[in-house]
Amino acid sequence: MTTITKEQPTPAQAPDGGPLLQASGVIMRFGGLTAVRDVDLTVNSGEIVGLIGPNGAGKTTFFNCLTGLYVPTEGTVSYRGEILPPKPHLVTQAGVARTFQNIRLFSNMTVLENVLVGRHTRTREGLLSALIRGPRYHKAEARSRERAMEILEFIGLADKADHLSRNLPYGEQRKLEIARALASEPGLLLLDEPTAGMNPQETRATEELVFAIRDQGIAVLVIEHDMRFIFNLCDRVAVLVQGEKLVEGTSDIVQQDERVIAAYLGEPFEGAPADEGDAAVEQAEAGFGAEAEAEAGAGTRAEAGADAGIAADDAGEEQENDR
Ligand SMILES: Nc1ncnc2c1ncn2[C@@H]1O[C@H](COP(=O)(O)OP(=O)(O)OP(=O)(O)O)[C@@H](O)[C@H]1O
Numbered sequence: 144m145t146t147i148t149k150e151q152p153t154p155a156q157a158p159d160g161g162p163l164l165q166a167s168g169v170i171m172r173f174g175g176l177t178a179v180r181d182v183d184l185t186v187n188s189g190e191i192v193g194l195i196g197p198n199g200a201g202k203t204t205f206f207n208c209l210t211g212l213y214v215p216t217e218g219t220v221s222y223r224g225e226i227l228p229p230k231p232h233l234v235t236q237a238g239v240a241r242t243f244q245n246i247r248l249f250s251n252m253t254v255l256e257n258v259l260v261g262r263h264t265r266t267r268e269g270l271l272s273a274l275i276r277g278p279r280y281h282k283a284e285a286r287s288r289e290r291a292m293e294i295l296e297f298i299g300l301a302d303k304a305d306h307l308s309r310n311l312p313y314g315e316q317r318k319l320e321i322a323r324a325l326a327s328e329p330g331l332l333l334l335d336e337p338t339a340g341m342n343p344q345e346t347r348a349t350e351e352l353v354f355a356i357r358d359q360g361i362a363v364l365v366i367e368h369d370m371r372f373i374f375n376l377c378d379r380v381a382v383l384v385q386g387e388k389l390v391e392g393t394s395d396i397v398q399q400d401e402r403v404i405a406a407y408l409g410e411p412f413e414g415a416p417a418d419e420g421d422a423a424v425e426q427a428e429a430g431f432g433a434e435a436e437a438e439a440g441a442g443t444r445a446e447a448g449a450d451a452g453i454a455a456d457d458a459g460e461e462q463e464n465d466r
Pocket residue numbers: 173176178196197198199200201202203204205
């Protein structure tokens with residue numbers, strides 16, 4: 144993995160260790176259902192923060208509130224001290240990028256083109272410049288391609304730049320999603336179940352990738368059901384249960400907390416590294432979320448990949464139609 148240099152820092156860099164994202168009193172109601180209940184969460188510069196909880200706890204809904212997909216019923220979300228506008232592209236422009244639980248790639252575009260799409264919030268060239276296609280446009284386009292290739296190099300997909308994204312194996316499609324998010328030069332990256340459907344080796348590689356992203360100065364907030372991944376990776380973990388933040392603290396504190404054990408983990412988490420091949424089975428046995436159980440039991444990785452592939456196609460077409 145090579146290093147990347149951040150070219151257009153997002154405005155008003157927070158000092159290292161200072162608050163980057165601040166969600167205060169976030170409530171999200173859907174009719175009579177309150178999916179997120181008065182949640183406060185801070186992500187500081189340089190941190191990797193985990194968000195865990197049972198299925199239906201409100202984790203993705205909370206992510207959607209942070210990234211402008213949903214307008215919270217109550218509460219505020221600010222980034223580098225500024226309230227974020229409730230529009231996804233403006234949130235990305237402000238410096239917060241995300242990936243989705245179901246892969247959303249442009250399936251008929253190449254790997255490189257997918258990353259270039261992610262750069263649109265960082266390109267200054269307007270419609271007129273694109274229509275005229277003068278020297279300024281060509282220079283900006285060349286710079287964008289160069290940058291996109293740097294990111295692909297970093298993520299380990301440079302040799303597949305001209306492959307159609309739909310032809311990538313499942314684990315690489317997930318990586319490409321992260322590459323596309325990085326292309327917007329974020330200060331904060333939100334990952335929604337980045338290892339879902341991955342085998343233990345791919346999960347370890349994703350762990351390394353997230354550390355490398357943090358080392359580039361990008362803070363990370365990650366939702367995951369794989370507790371080994373979360374507790375290895377995160378500086379801090381927040382636990383949502385029925386929309387409420389039950390506990391927040393270091394991995395050590397969270398995994399020993401009686402309430403978290405009762406509501407989610409099922410039993411204290413054994414942090415000792417185990418035989419990698421059995422990791423998913425062990426998680427299921429320890430009761431780390433229904434999804435782990437499905438993966439380790441009836442659900443094979445191939446099935447998970449196929450499901451995600453279909454989701455990617457659907458979402459890709461949706462997005463392509465939207466353009
Ligand atoms: N757009 C929506 N309209 C109505 N209800 C919704 C909507 N989105 C989510 N919900 C409900 O909000 C609750 C929280 O769902 P959410 O997907 O945020 O949970 P989650 O913690 O991300 O679950 P999982 O781990 O399974 O992804 C669920 O009861 C869900 O059915």
